[in-house]
Amino acid sequence: MSRSALFHSITPPSTPSLTMLRGWACAMGIVVAWYVAAQAGIAFAIGVSPGQDAWLRDLAAHLLAGTALFLMARSLKRFALAMAIVFSAFTVSNAIKLAVLGGPVMPDDFIAAKNLFLLLEGWQLWGSVAMLAVPLAGLLWMFAWRQPRAWLALAGVVLAVMAVVRHPAPVVSWMDARFGDWVWNQRGNYEMRGLPIHLAQEAARNLSRRLPPPQAGEVDEALARLGAKPPSGFFKAAQQSSGGAGRNVHMIVLESFWDPTPLKAAGLSADPLDPAFRKLWKATGNARALSPVFGGYTANAEFEALCGFPVRADAVFFEGSLRRDVPCLPRHLGEAGYRSIASHPNSAPFWNRINAYGRVGFGQYWSDRDFVLDDMNREFLSDASLYRQVLERIGPDLENGQPLFNYVLTYFGHLDYPLNEARPPVIEARSENELVAAYANTVYYKSRELMAFLRELRERDPEAIIVLFGDHLPSLGWNHGGYAESGLLAASRSEFDDAMFRTLVATPLVVIDGRRGPVRTGDLPIYALPALILDLLGDERDSMLRFVAQADDEIRVRPLPGMHFTLEGKALTVCRQGGDKPACEASNAWIEAVSVLERDIFSGAQHALRAPMRTDMLQTVELELDGIGGGLLSDVLAADSDNDV
Known part of the structure; x- marks a missing residue:
């Protein structure tokens, strides 16, 4: 073988x-x-x-x-x-x-x-x-x-x-x-x-979660729960109210702007904030804006500041939930004769801003293609150049008597906080986390360029209302690195104590009421800013911008994904999903009502924005039509405004 x-x-x-x-x-x-x-x-x-x-x-x-x-x-x-x-x-x-x-x-x-x-x-x-x-x-x-x-x-x-x-x-x-x-x-x-x-x-x-838009009855219940009433003239021209209406409004949203001095373990060699800003902020009582996001998703902070409703989901509202033309702050002021301009030197389509800015009522949007990119920190236009060019463009508006809503979103300040040769590092840090020193130097220049802009703006427009705030905290390394080493935040959210949730979303807030100077607002959720601006203007017209602000002024609610916290004076109450704290019952009901209105106004039939029916006959006709085909009238109204800008 x-x-x-x-x-x-x-x-x-x-x-x-x-x-x-x-x-x-x-x-x-x-x-x-x-x-x-x-x-x-x-x-x-x-x-x-x-x-x-x-x-x-x-x-x-x-x-x-x-x-x-x-x-x-x-x-x-x-x-x-x-x-x-x-x-x-x-x-x-x-x-x-x-x-x-x-x-x-x-x-x-x-x-x-x-x-x-x-x-x-x-x-x-x-x-x-x-x-x-x-x-x-x-x-x-x-x-x-x-x-x-x-x-x-x-x-x-x-x-x-x-x-x-x-x-x-x-x-x-x-x-x-x-x-x-x-x-x-x-x-x-x-x-x-x-x-x-x-x-x-x-x-x-x-x-x-793709729920059908709420019906009129659900919306009425939500309005009643919030103590609000529908605006009586949605998208109809309104006369300027007597008093403060007509004053210019400037809103400056500062990319990743935060006070880094609480980072005690970082060993910063000096206070990065401009002393002039520190003095101005102190005059407000060191007020803070409570943002819906941390480290990114700036568009959600924008949505709140412009439309007066909170964002709860871990998603960009501009991208998937803003489907209707809405009377947000730019459109509401536009009805009173304001010219509304948005400036942001980023790519125009980013976060769907082209469509979103049109839906909320801006008449003009200046993006990267509209600015001279002459002072770049890597790919980010400096705040100094942005402010200078905005002032050059709005200069005629400050003189011609037409009121102006000037909205500016800065771009400089993004991770990983680059600086150009004209901005050498001046702040040193003992921390081995290089992002801490990089961010401290970014704040050094951002705060000084901001104050130079404010000095010129207030000199040229002394009666204007000026609102400025940080959109969210900066990211300082993996697992909350820079914050964790100073004990401000834990490495994981599961280890947060209650105070850390407030720290996670609190950025500097400054509101200036013309010649009256800084306003002491306390810690304020960003979505409360539009109603505050209307109050400072003396604008008493009906507006959806006050729907959420109808809540008790002494209790401020900051919704976040899967949880929220409330502030009542110095008392902080954190309500996690699934918790059964008795103190959370009222705020849970409030959030649910707000959610119904939000779905209705921004992606539904906008029942909350229609003028109240004048006669029983009209109410009967609507009810009968709503009963045909599972809400025919609502569907028609929704479809009527479901067009992209």
């Missing part, structure tokens, strides 16, 4: 089933190896990882996703490479967002991703493009285009997604019962679920 025949008699040839089993074993082994290496890598390099209790379920979810990919793969080698690229892109992106902004990747981030490409330049832009393009290319390269099993696997994935889209509520209920839900602490959700489960669960939740 030959040697080869003897070998085959001892070792039978591999069967197809055995080969397949080995292939599957290798594929799943590669997923396990990647998972261990990836989790160890992000934990070591970034300080982010799922909780220990979630490791097995997170690994199981990755194995399930890997199974679907392997069924579609042309070969084991192509599967291994494509899987590593796709899984790594999601894992690294999520870890970076967690470390920088304190929260994991959410479904809305995929919708908002296009804005990232408008913001970044150079290697950062190309790196972000690669994070999207390379995984997609890897999947296309991996796919077994001629194999029926690949198409069957893809069809199975598509059918599963379609089932969730059609019936998201049962999916959410099932997943919440098994994996939990901690809305106010999305990082905690990620840590107890792992990334694939977290994304699937929150995607289903987003789909389940």
Whole structure:
């Protein structure tokens, strides 16, 4: 017997089933190896990882996703490479967002991703493009285009997604019962679920939130609960009220503007804030604006400042929830003869501002293409140049007698706080966190350029109302790094004490009432600013801008995703979702009523903005029409204004 025949008699040839089993074993082994290496890598390099209790379920979810990919793969080698690229892109992106902004990747981030490409330049832009393009290319390269099993696997994935889209509520209920839900602490959700489960669960939740617009009866109940009444002349020209109407209004929203002196552990060599600003701010009682966001999503702070309603969701309101033309502050003032101008030297479409600014009533929007980009801190136009050019443009308006609403959103101050050669660092810090010193020097220049602008503006427009505030706190490193080392914030939101939630969203606020000077507002949610401006103007016209401000002035509510807190004097009450504090009952009811009005006004039929019916006959006609086809009249009214600007 030959040697080869003897070998085959001892070792039978591999069967197809055995080969397949080995292939599957290798594929799943590669997923396990990647998972261990990836989790160890992000934990070591970034300080982010799922909780220990979630490791097995997170690994199981990755194995399930890997199974679907392997069924579609042309070969084991192509599967291994494509899987590593796709899984790594999601894992690294999520870890970076967690470390920088304190929260994991959410479904809305995929919708908002296009804005990232408008913001970044150079290697950062190309790196972000690669994070999207390379995984997609890897999947296309991996796919077994001629194999029926690949198409069957893809069809199975598509059918599963379609089932969730059609019936998201049962999916959410099932997943919440098994994996939990901690809305106010999305990082905690990620840590107890792992990334694939977290994304699937929150995607289903987003789909389940697509509620129908509220009907007229719900809106009436919400208005009554808030003690508000519908405006009597929506979109109708109104006469200027006597008193202060006609004074110019200047609103300056300062990118990432905050007082860094509480960072005691940082060892700053000097106070970064301009002494003149420090004096002005002290005259307001060191008032603070309470923002809906931390470290980003400036557009949500803008929406509150312009429209007088709070943002609660962890998503950009301008992007998906502002679907109607609305009488926000620019349009309300425009009805009284004001010219309303928005200035922001960023790309015009960023955060859907072109459409959003038109919907809220701005008559003109000056973006990056309208400014001379002559004093750049890397890709960010300096505040000094922005202020100078705005003053040059509005100069004729300050002289011609037509009242002006001048809205300025600065751009300089974005992460990672670059400075040009004309702005050398002057503040040193002992902290090993380089962002702390970089931010302190950014504030040094921002505050001085702001005060130079204010001096000239007040000299040229002494009777004007001026409102300025920081849009949100700056990001100071991964896991709240700069804040955590000074004990201002914990590394994870699950470890926050009550006071930290207020610290998380409080930025400097200055309101100047013309020659009367600074106003002592106390800590004020940003959404309360439009009503305050109307009060300072003496504008007593009916307005939706006062709907939310009808609440008790002594109690101020700051809604945040999955939670809120109230301020009554110096008393702070934090109400987390699912809590049963008796002190939270009234604020919970208030938030629910506000939510109904918000859905109605900004994406619904705008029942709250229609003039009250004059006769019983008209009310009867509306009720009868509303009963035909499940709300025909509401649908028609909603469709009438559902056009993009």
